[in-house]
Amino acid sequence: MASEAELRLRDRLSKLKSIGLLGGTRVSGELERLQKQLDRITAEPSEDEIWRSVELARHQDRPYTLDYVERLLDDWVELHGDRGRADDAAIVAGLGKLDGRTVVLVGHQKGRDVKERTKRNFGMAYPEGYRKAMRVMKLADRFGFPVVTLVDTPGAYPGVAAEQHGQGGAIAASQATMLRLGVPIVCVVIGEGGSGGAIAIAVGDRVLMQENAIYSVISPEGCAAILWRDASEARKAAAAFKPDAAHCLELGVIDGIVPEPDGGAHTDLDEAARLLGSSLREALDDLDGLPVDELSRRRRARFRSIGIFA
Amino acid sequence: MASEAELRLRDRLSKLKSIGLLGGTRVSGELERLQKQLDRITAEPSEDEIWRSVELARHQDRPYTLDYVERLLDDWVELHGDRGRADDAAIVAGLGKLDGRTVVLVGHQKGRDVKERTKRNFGMAYPEGYRKAMRVMKLADRFGFPVVTLVDTPGAYPGVAAEQHGQGGAIAASQATMLRLGVPIVCVVIGEGGSGGAIAIAVGDRVLMQENAIYSVISPEGCAAILWRDASEARKAAAAFKPDAAHCLELGVIDGIVPEPDGGAHTDLDEAARLLGSSLREALDDLDGLPVDELSRRRRARFRSIGIFA
């Protein structure tokens, strides 16, 4: 029996096929990819399934950005600092080779143990982190290196110093910078895609999510605290605002879902990395050779068209 | 009797006339301007005359940037802040109209009384000041507004925080930013043109000095302290490294000298402003309508060619 989700996805697919309604934002391979993913989704995720994604996305053993770097990139050179104030360890940035092709990689980095978590501020960046990201992405732009971003943050850090350093302006500037890059950008939400802190480095030509990642405007707990006046209603809140990959695909927010090993990415890091690498390769190949102005036109059209209103 | 300075200037003039040796950096009106200024210089400045320039350039009643803004610009709107850390009052930046033409003006600002001197840090900027300058100059670039800079600083501030905030990198970045602006830039040293703190906002298509301004790689006191091991030898040091306008013109560092009222700019602020305004107008008219790539080519050639070696 076709679920509502499946029906909506089929609807989206037929629109794409017929009139390119979400037009300009899709390239070859898109249809097949959607079709394949459609085949995987057999039912609208239930409240339990959505909550399972929330738990897996935050799982303490889930692979983080540097786990993928180590498995996917050769000649990795990490670049530090925003050239103005600090080096924010909550975001890593650097150069490496993916199958012999130099790319710039930018990603949030949570910590595995207590010490690293403190150092990396649980993956919650200060404005300095976004300024480092912008600096390194501009370097990519100068040399024509594609940009890969890995998104995994509870959110931008809500602290006094972060505000004084211009958190809001930095998040806005980072998005504006990404919009203007003349190189292909592939963004993957690999864990928590937490609100402004996530979108700050998620403005790309392809935006993907891992199967058990979440992407949301607010954390379930935050939403519950405000709307239900009770943070323990997080599970209910998550079911209401639907941060799971299937729903994000359905809403046109992401372009595809990166499969994970059965049981979640943390059960087999090598396999998770292999699957991520293969999605990155496919996306980069798709974008390869597009003229800069076409890339820019499509990227802008992609984000300009998101939203549902009456 | 022709002095050595006059001879060198005549030599430079004849080179310009014949083969455009300093080529690409000069435009129409250049020859007449040089000729006129040549007529004013009848002798190489003596040690006393150089020292008088040092004293006048630092005179407590000498007009500062905002004195000129108030007399020359309509609809002045000052813009504050570097969008990252602070608003540095040692540099002012803003938009105004010069004869109906919108320009961006950036200038060092010393203080007139004790309170303002403290606030403005005696015109010695932190990196934040240069970052504000860059931000506002990039705004000029986006909208095609010519940029006018007024240089008047003992130097960039040599403090612990200034270093931690990246003084060297900010001064380098500001010069690099100016080189890349696609709009005409006119820079005028109106008082002390103190080393890196000065050149940071003095990379323009036309670089002028007021008659009694100084422009130097180090202060006379600093030079004396290092080379003579005695700061009180400042007068001797100044005579040795020749920071006065006539010598700077002779060395090809500046393109022209802005006359001051007899006795110095501080004796008649209105007249000093009128003379400065007329030089600015002339320079901007000269540069008006040059295509961006030609402007950029000439600006680069101008600075690439400065220097004397064997």
Place this chain on the structure above:
Amino acid sequence: MVEPRIDVQVETNDAPPTDAKKHPNTCPKCQSHYRDAELDESLWVCSHCGHHFPMRARARIVSLADAGSFAEEAADLRSDDPLDFFDLRPYGERLAEAELGTGLGEAIVIGRATVEGNVCELAVMDFAFMGGSMGSAVGEKFARACESAVEQGVPLVSVSASGGARMQEGILALMQLPKTIVAVADLHDAGCAYVSVLAHPTTGGVLASFASLGDVIVAEPGALMSFAGPRVVQQTTREKLPDDFGLSEANLRYGHVDAIVPRPELKSQLARLLRLFANGK
């Protein structure tokens, strides 16, 4: 497991951020009380102490646009309910109530106008409509304001007042950040200037998108402009907040705004900027 932390993006309370117990026409700073007509007269600034009361979108437009010059655009555009969102009440009900309560179709009003004779596009937010929160419709209307400015070849002036992204639209609300930023990029590429005016409060997703991208950013005195609201920062970090946490005065000091302009001077200052940018390419 990483301790779940309260995320920071949104503080979309329907209540205004001033002390809820007081009458809205009582000055929270000096306790002076005014009639609506008096406040309308004084541009909703306390004539005793200078406190800036929140200003509704329509009143703001009257205060800035030359008389009769404002021509509204996209007035019929409304929010949808793409997630069938239901918390304690359905989103659709909240929307209907907001429209009834404010007389506005959404939390932003856009249209063309002249300011002291200078043509521009206006985009003015209203905090009274669901805390000025940004969902798909607000994002769309802001983007259309940019596009209208481009069509006319005139500058855009926005006045923001927002608690952030609108939670009830989930991830689509977050996507309005890049959407409005695309619109500003297109505006800039067309050579049009953008002046962003920040009124109290401008927080969360609006501060983290278009409101921070003005060529010139001016703030009203005492306006809160922070990405995370003071309550969230307090709860998350247990830090003692400075007295002027997130206020425009602090933001001026930290270099994030160009100027603080008291409301009675705003129109003439905007006119000055519009005259200056009229010379641009």
Place this chain on the structure above:
Amino acid sequence: MVEPRIDVQVETNDAPPTDAKKHPNTCPKCQSHYRDAELDESLWVCSHCGHHFPMRARARIVSLADAGSFAEEAADLRSDDPLDFFDLRPYGERLAEAELGTGLGEAIVIGRATVEGNVCELAVMDFAFMGGSMGSAVGEKFARACESAVEQGVPLVSVSASGGARMQEGILALMQLPKTIVAVADLHDAGCAYVSVLAHPTTGGVLASFASLGDVIVAEPGALMSFAGPRVVQQTTREKLPDDFGLSEANLRYGHVDAIVPRPELKSQLARLLRLFANGK
């Protein structure tokens, strides 16, 4: 009158910045003493405590370039004395003495080379030549290195060690800041990468120009990189300086350098970067 302050740009002392009383081959950190041959062997790094001794330009080139690959350029270029500068001694005499003492024509050596087989242009400064100060000749040679890199279509690697601008050339020395920055801009426009290595010390006008404009900036451990030298800062501000004032470790923390690379790893790290940039447009 504004109190005349000591300006900050230049600290061109001929003496190296380490404690002058000690023998130059005695480690200032742990007092270990070495013969020249031992230090040559260890790349002038103390094998006991890791302290990085100053490294001469020729030794640096040997340590980075593949054997026999270095082809020097502009070796004949020399400084002039445009101001007839005379302090306690004539500038010309100081120059002659520096050339005799160092065997170098100027404070910078440039040329093409390969690093682990990757072609690049090298520009290496030598602090022993008048404190690595930058006058017209140093500026010109650096600019020519950029131009040579452009001609070859290869990246530029510079190693800086400098007290700043060379006072004896007055304002012309200051003009080498924008001159070298023009050269880097041309290099970048040609699509060539620039890796800037900061050795001890990189201060004043060199830090305030090309050395800060690398696409990637790496520093050696313990290298001083400050615009104003510690002595000037101390004298001007009467501030107590932090122990690591201006050192590369502090600069990494404050976000100004990409990485600190110990000398024994420098060649392979540069080779890695050259391989990465070989893919650039």
